[in-house]
Amino acid sequence: MIRLDGVTVLYRERAALRDISLQIEAGERVAIIGPNGAGKSTLLRVVAGLLRPVAGTVDLAGSRIDRLDRLAIARRLAVVPQLPTLPFATTVEEVVALGRLPHEHPVRGMRPGDRAAVAAAVDRVGLGHLLGRDARELSLGERQLVLLAMAVAQQAPVLVLDEPTVHLDLRHQVEVMELVGDLNARDETTIVAVLHDVGLAAHFFPRLVLLDKGRIVADGPPAEVLAPDRIREVFGVDPALVRLGA
Amino acid sequence: MSPRSAILAARAGSGRRADLARRPVAVAAVGLVLLAVALVAGIAAGTVAIPPGDTIGILGRRLLGLDIAPTWAAAAETIVIDLRLPRVLTAMVVGGGLAVAGAAFQGLLRNPLADPYVLGTASGAALGAALAVLIPVRVLVLEFGLLHGLAFVGALGAVLAVYRLSRVGANSPMTSLLLTGYAVSSLLAAGLAMAMYLSGAGLRQIFAYLLGGFDASSWGRLAVAALLIVLASLGILLRARSLNGMLLGEEAATHLGVDVRRERAILLALASLATAAAVAVSGLIGFVGLVAPHVIRLIVGPNARLVLPLAALLGASLMVGADLAARLLGEIPVGVVTAMIGAPFFLALLRRTRTGYEL
Numbered sequence: 001m002i003r004l005d006g007v008t009v010l011y012r013e014r015a016a017l018r019d020i021s022l023q024i025e026a027g028e029r030v031a032i033i034g035p036n037g038a039g040k041s042t043l044l045r046v047v048a049g050l051l052r053p054v055a056g057t058v059d060l061a062g063s064r065i066d067r068l069d070r071l072a073i074a075r076r077l078a079v080v081p082q083l084p085t086l087p088f089a090t091t092v093e094e095v096v097a098l099g100r101l102p103h104e105h106p107v108r109g110m111r112p113g114d115r116a117a118v119a120a121a122v123d124r125v126g127l128g129h130l131l132g133r134d135a136r137e138l139s140l141g142e143r144q145l146v147l148l149a150m151a152v153a154q155q156a157p158v159l160v161l162d163e164p165t166v167h168l169d170l171r172h173q174v175e176v177m178e179l180v181g182d183l184n185a186r187d188e189t190t191i192v193a194v195l196h197d198v199g200l201a202a203h204f205f206p207r208l209v210l211l212d213k214g215r216i217v218a219d220g221p222p223a224e225v226l227a228p229d230r231i232r233e234v235f236g237v238d239p240a241l242v243r244l245g246a
Numbered sequence: 247m248s249p250r251s252a253i254l255a256a257r258a259g260s261g262r263r264a265d266l267a268r269r270p271v272a273v274a275a276v277g278l279v280l281l282a283v284a285l286v287a288g289i290a291a292g293t294v295a296i297p298p299g300d301t302i303g304i305l306g307r308r309l310l311g312l313d314i315a316p317t318w319a320a321a322a323e324t325i326v327i328d329l330r331l332p333r334v335l336t337a338m339v340v341g342g343g344l345a346v347a348g349a350a351f352q353g354l355l356r357n358p359l360a361d362p363y364v365l366g367t368a369s370g371a372a373l374g375a376a377l378a379v380l381i382p383v384r385v386l387v388l389e390f391g392l393l394h395g396l397a398f399v400g401a402l403g404a405v406l407a408v409y410r411l412s413r414v415g416a417n418s419p420m421t422s423l424l425l426t427g428y429a430v431s432s433l434l435a436a437g438l439a440m441a442m443y444l445s446g447a448g449l450r451q452i453f454a455y456l457l458g459g460f461d462a463s464s465w466g467r468l469a470v471a472a473l474l475i476v477l478a479s480l481g482i483l484l485r486a487r488s489l490n491g492m493l494l495g496e497e498a499a500t501h502l503g504v505d506v507r508r509e510r511a512i513l514l515a516l517a518s519l520a521t522a523a524a525v526a527v528s529g530l531i532g533f534v535g536l537v538a539p540h541v542i543r544l545i546v547g548p549n550a551r552l553v554l555p556l557a558a559l560l561g562a563s564l565m566v567g568a569d570l571a572a573r574l575l576g577e578i579p580v581g582v583v584t585a586m587i588g589a590p591f592f593l594a595l596l597r598r599t600r601t602g603y604e605l
Contacts, residue, residue: 050500074503081498087356088548090493097549101491102503107484109551154502 001026001158001190002047007056009042009214016042018214020056026157029184029191031201033225034211035235040194043211044162047192049073061157074102078154080147080161083140092130092138095146096121099153121153125179141172148176152183159183161193165200173197177204198235202226210234270552273545277559281338284566288334289326292573296322305331328465334566336463336471337580340528341538341565342558343475343520348535349542349557350482350517353489353550354510355420361536362521365427365514366404369434371525374400375455376441379448390467393455394526401522404430409514420496457579458529460569467527474523478516482554485513489550531581533588534561534568540595 002024009017017039024030032040045051046058049065058065061076068076078099086095099121100114110118122128125145130138135146144167151159161180165173181204183189195201201208202222210218210225212234218225228239290301296318304326306312316323347362355364363369374396385392412419412426442452482489488509491499496506521535538561539553546552568583575583 048501050497070500070505071503074501077501079498079501081494081501084495084498086493087352087358088493088543090548094547094549095494098490098494098502101487104487106487109486109549 001028001061002192003057003059004046005057005059007046007053007058009039009046009051009053011042015214017046017053020214020216022209022216022219024190024192026190027184027188028207029181029205030193030207030209031205032192032194032209032211033196033198033201037213038211039214040211041162042214044079044160044192044194048077048079048160071102074154074156076156077158077160078151078156080144080151080159080164082162083143083147083167086136089134089136091132092127092135092146093118093122093132095135096127096149096153099150099155102154117155118153121149124152124183125149140167141169144168144172144176148179156189158190158192161191163194163196166196173200180204198226198231270546270556273542273556274559277556277563280563281559281566284563284570285334285338288337288566288570289330291570292325292330294322294325296326301326332465332468333460333463334569336468336527337460337565337569338562339468339472339475340460340524340531341534341568342562343471343479343524344531344535344565345538345557345561346479346482346554347517347520347524348561349539349550349553350489350513351535352539353492354513354517355424356492356495357420357424358540359536360424361532362517362524363530363532363535365408365423365518366430366434367401367518367521367525368530369431369438370400370402370404371397371522372400372452372456372530373434373438373441374398374403375529376438376445376452379445379451379455380441390470390526393451394467397455397529398522398526400434401525402518404434405514405518409511454579455529456581458531458581459572459577459579460528461577463527471523471527475520478520478523479554479558481516482513482520483551485509485516486550486554488513489554490548493548529581531565531568531584533584533592534564537588537592537595538564540592544595 002022004020004022007017007020008015020043032043034040042051046053049058049060049068052066060068060073065073097110097114097118100110100117103117104110104114122131125148127145127149130142130146135143138146144164148164159180164176164180168176177200180191180193184191193205206221208218208220208222208225209216210230217234218230231237231239286298286301289305290296290298300318300322303314303316304318304323307314307316308323308327344362348360351360351362351364352358375393378391378393378396381392383392408423408427408430411430412422414422442449445452488499488504491502491504492506494502499506539557542553542556542560546556564584568587569580572578572580572583
């Protein structure tokens, strides 16, 4: 579904990603972990076609991503953005409906199918009780769920999440993770998430990709990737501090 | 309770914008009635009052070719067709165009305080008009004089300069656009002040332009301005999807399939074109382009597909009404009327809105 081949990205002459090769199959659930500055978010931006690598190629669902226009990418890959600010009062329903932009009719707007997709996404994420509320008045946790519902409404085969749990308390963290797991299991949505919390990643993701200094240093099941020596080496902490939920 | 009925229950209890599905049609209907009333009143009232019945009769006879026996003097017909009709129609087109441009600028810059003049169009047009007054050349092409021409060129030139100067690398970030707009406007305002200082007897003419008005409207100028404004507004309306995507910011818009750089450049160009055409024929009239999109957003939400046409309708009605008020008050400048009605109204709106505006 996603294939990176020898990808190198420069940020002002400094290599943010070096020679990354990675293959993610349809229906996989992959967490990208690593210390700050390892290149996790850069990798996500490359996968989403926001950054163009100086070397290497990125394929999305069988097509070179740099040959797809934004609309074509948005139909194949949905991104849960980091919490944005809204300039105008916008109801939860209106935010979720933005997920239909890549599909709606360019002139007429949303059609019945789009409305059904919005209603289904709202149901799936459990936002029915917030529908008419101004999204700017919600708690951070609720807003994160709204953005997740928007991405679900996009109905793309790949769902990308950038630190989806960063503002959330423990209950909401688990809620989001279970929801993502359910999307993966029931709808076979391919999931790629950048996660700060290694424990959360190990518990909810069968495959971890560990980045350090712009390189992939490990890729596999949590028990293998999070070997004590590697935790000490990459994160510089006592391995006992990282609880492995798996 | 099933999830679906939970949604419906939540919707019924959510208060403010409950009936989203039916509201826009009602708002459009009210807007159309408002505009029709404003148009007829705008044509009927003035120094020579023409009864509304006669006004409608004249319009029906001359515009629709209806077989209505005249119950009015021939002079009334001349006043309606040659003077008042081009005037109210110009006010309508300018008001609608400024409202659409204002909605586009607010959406593009993600700033509720943006108006059609925010990126330098007003100061560019003003400087152009002032220079035209200073230059002792009188030309007239298609009823357009040097003043209209230079105001139009000044407005577009200012935005182009702002756009070019705000670029950082290949990008033109929104905050940089706003700040550059402010800087360029200040520079142009200095030029305007200098031109006014040097203008001598022309000062009154420059001043009249700055305050705006429709007393000099003509069919020829209306035709050209209407063509530009209608085309630009339709172009903006066709890009409602891009404006909607930008609600969540540039990066989120990109993820939703919007080619942000291209769409922003196109929308900026179209909104500036509509603004430039409006200020060229009417001078600088504030507040309509700021207030109309706001009022509509409070009623129907931020969806550009609804906001743009409804704001156009409201802006057109407001401008025709403001011109009528200006005329009844003894030909005071329309810009004074819109500011005097618009500013308190805007303040009231801000207080009514439950959440404050985040910038």
